[in-house]
Amino acid sequence: MINSTxxxxxxxxxxxxxxxxxSAKRLPAPRSDQLSTESAxxxxxxxxxxxxxxxxxxxxxxxxxxxxxxPSRDVLKNIGAFLLNSADLSEDRS
Numbered sequence: 001m002i003n004s005t006x007x008x009x010x011x012x013x014x015x016x017x018x019x020x021x022x023s024a025k026r027l028p029a030p031r032s033d034q035l036s037t038e039s040a041x042x043x044x045x046x047x048x049x050x051x052x053x054x055x056x057x058x059x060x061x062x063x064x065x066x067x068x069x070x071p072s073r074d075v076l077k078n079i080g081a082f083l084l085n086s087a088d089l090s091e092d093r094s
Contacts, residue, residue, distance in 0.1 A: 064070045
């Protein structure tokens with residue numbers, strides 16, 4: 001049996017209840033929904049400044065594609081083991 005160590009008197013005393021402070025912060029009044037396109041316009045302009053084709057990335061991809069050891073044998077073994085050990089999501093588990 002668990003003995004209670006707290007008081008069994010659960011009545012609220014009038015002196016324990018206080019009115020909210022006058023200095024309490026008030027929540028702002030709800031506003032109607034607003035849409036700002038400033039961020040979208042900025043992102044669009046930054047995207048437009050970027051080149052569509054980045055030669056350094058293309059060259060890196062070509063180098064990796066030509067490398068017979070990419071990805072390494074260890075990476076391929078780890079991915080294969082992960083796939084073999086993963087659950088078959090096509091099976092009904094209900």
